Amino acid sequence: MTKNSIKFDEKGLVPAIIQDVNTKQVLMLGYVSEESINKTFETGQVWFYSRSKNRLWLKGEVSQNFLNLKAVHVDCDQDTLLISVEPDGPACHNGTKTCFEIHPLSDDFQQNNSKLAGNDNTRQILEQLVCLISERKIQKPKNSYVSSLFELGVDRISQKVIEEAGEVAIAAINRDKDNVIAEASDLIFHLMVLLVESGVDLEDIWTELSRRKK
Numbered sequence: 001m002t003k004n005s006i007k008f009d010e011k012g013l014v015p016a017i018i019q020d021v022n023t024k025q026v027l028m029l030g031y032v033s034e035e036s037i038n039k040t041f042e043t044g045q046v047w048f049y050s051r052s053k054n055r056l057w058l059k060g061e062v063s064q065n066f067l068n069l070k071a072v073h074v075d076c077d078q079d080t081l082l083i084s085v086e087p088d089g090p091a092c093h094n095g096t097k098t099c100f101e102i103h104p105l106s107d108d109f110q111q112n113n114s115k116l117a118g119n120d121n122t123r124q125i126l127e128q129l130v131c132l133i134s135e136r137k138i139q140k141p142k143n144s145y146v147s148s149l150f151e152l153g154v155d156r157i158s159q160k161v162i163e164e165a166g167e168v169a170i171a172a173i174n175r176d177k178d179n180v181i182a183e184a185s186d187l188i189f190h191l192m193v194l195l196v197e198s199g200v201d202l203e204d205i206w207t208e209l210s211r212r213k214k
Contacts, residue, residue, distance in 0.1 A: 007079040008034065009201065013049055014081060017135055018091065021070040021084040027091035028099040029131040030059070032081065037072075044069050046085060051203065065089035075138045079199050082138050100128055126192065126202060133196045146193060154197050160190045 008014050012034065018027045030048040032040070036056050039047040043058075046067035050057045060066035067085040074081055092099040136146035149157050164187035171179035195202070 005078055006034075006037075006074055006081070007077070009079075009199075011051075013051070014079060015134065015201070016046075016048070016081040016083050017131065017138065018046065018067060018083050018085055019135075021086055025098055026100060026131065026135050027067075027085070027087060027097070029127070029134070040069055040072075040083075046083060059091075060088065063089065063093070065091065067091065073138070077199070080134055080138060082135075100131070126188075129189070129192050130196060130202055133193055137196060149190075149193055150197065154194070157190065157194045157197055161187065161194050164190050 006014055013031045014033075016030050016032045018030065019025065020027055030046075031051060032047070033049040033056070036047040036049050039056060039058075046059050046069055048057055048059060049055070058066070066088045067083075068088065069083070070086055071084040072081060073084075087097075090097050133146055136144050137150050140147045140150075149160070164183060167183040168180060168187050171183050195205075
């Protein structure tokens with residue numbers, strides 16, 4: 001991998017999935033800039049770029065739970081990084097080993113009765129879902145529904161979004177609330193897959209939705 005091969009977005013950032021080199025568990029999702037990548041290689045500890053504070057930050061600078069660099073991989077589209085690390089402690093600011101322990105998700109989500117459970121924080125749930133989908137895109141595990149969608153390409157993913165939207169509409173017309181919930185969950189899931197495939201960041205969606213409130 002060379003930094004010249006990485007496709008940074010218009011803000012000069014690229015998402016980075018952080019994975020434990022020993023357990024292969026995904027620990028967190030962050031954003032990195034060219035400068036933070038340079039700092040990561042220079043220090044051997046992972047640096048990110050904080051979009052909220054508009055500055056570089058070293059993971060562990062407060063908690064001392066550093067992420068020790070082992071390897072960096074770039075995906076086939078060159079717009080997502082997979083960083084293998086050896087963590088010094090919990091990766092999540094909540095004190096858990098991974099940011100994804102509270103809301104485990106699986107590819108069984110595509111079944112009609114699957115639902116995201118546990119927390120009212122919709123934004124957090126969607127961000128975790130995008131991270132999982134991005135992981136599937138990079139790792140391409142066998143027998144993964146998400147991986148199969150990426151293999152089929154944007155045309156098939158778009159078709160699935162259209163199909164799921166139609167099923168939501170039919171359920172609503174039939175006044176079937178339970179089915180509306182199930183089909184809407186499927187629609188949101190496939191829409192997230194389409195956003196990842198299209199290189200659209202959720203932050204851009206939040207910005208646009210905030211603009212529309214005015």
